[in-house]
Amino acid sequence: MNNRYKIELHVHTKYSHDSILPFWLLYLKCRICKIDYIAITEHNNIAGAKAFKKYCEQRGNKVNVIIGEEIMTNSGEIIGLFLKENIPSGLSPENTINNILKQGGIVYIPHPYDKKREKTVLLERYISENKEKIHCMEIYNGRNISNEYGRKQEQLAQKYNINGVIGADAHTFFEIGRNYMLVNIRPNSAIKFLKAIENKNIKMSKCLNFCHYLTKIDKMINFIRKGDIDGFCRIINKKFRKFM
Template identity: 35%
Template sequence: MTETALKVRIDLHVHTRHSHDSAAPVDSVLRRCQDSGLGMVAITDHDNIRGGLEARERAAGFPVIVGEEIKSAKGDIIGLFLEEPVPSRLSPQETARRVKDQGGLVGVPHPFDRVRPTAMGLRAIEEILPWVDFLEGYNAHTFLSMDNRRGVEFAGAHALPVVACSDSHSALELGRTFTEVPADELNGTPEGLMRAIRRGACVGRRPNPWLMLTPAYAKLCKLVA
């Protein structure tokens, strides 16, 4: 990659109002993505692809990847380039297989986050290692920086590319955490995205601490609505 090569900022872990812990309207997410300098986004709502499909329909030329953050029986798995939702609570192996059956990519979000009960952890990740395409090396909602570092170290030991993701649950979080990749690799395919992130660089910055409370606030609002 030359110094003059055009680079694009991408965020592969974003939630909308279609997640149980987010109230972010799809239009607001798309507008904020563009206003904050992102050039591509993956919408990965919990256990459904409604947000991704809606975003893709409304994007007006802005690149959107339809994805899902799937709650497997042993923790969260990201599926990208989906056309059908993958059911929750399947085994990690079956979850990964169903993503691959659609020609999609398998990612592991917040892999070693000790504060988050839905993080997969070492043993579960090792069970699906042959199917894993990338790991989150930086998740902006991971509280302990050493847990993010452990993801980077694990990925390095297994020759897996890492990405930096906002895990945003509100539009205001977007644009602070991203993976910067060469634009010439992005052609709308899983293969192109993989080439891009292998040549990419992670940029991670925490959101305002108050914004990290968005998931809890959104869940409460939906509970009492």
């Protein structure tokens, strides 16, 4: 009988602007939930993934880290997995995808449909134009607040014949270990990852709505830490406008 490896994709830590999740707590939750492979995909940097990989290596490689980055293009977000170098934000989707491929990485489309996060959703025209270069797409995202979004995402993956994956999109301790895949092949390279996800079992859990509120608090904490009072005020003003 083949071994089963638990993979959790699309995870943020204190290296993202909207998370304060510390490494020790993430590592503890990974061990409790028996996560074998975790893809750290900070916003616009690979520093967090590289740092957490080193953290896990110092503890005996009981948790294996996939180096990733969630990159904001000029038309929505794209994730790169198995990266070696940081990819800058603000590029076109095509240039971002080509940069991922130059590194031998995996092109991964996160939350391709989400009405609550439209600013970060990659426009469908770019999925259509680059479908031959896209390796996988989320058919479910742990932060989708509506089941409709998951159905639409699965339809998009089928429409463009792109392999579907489950993305945790975890920013907090509470979200780790709730959305993952079980595979028979150890996904320790881009090629093996693609082979592994051809035959997978998936575990999906309903969005924890309160985690969206925690993320807003985390953003404010990070603004305060950096001394960015303008950023802090923008969030406060945005919340107040909803009640006016």
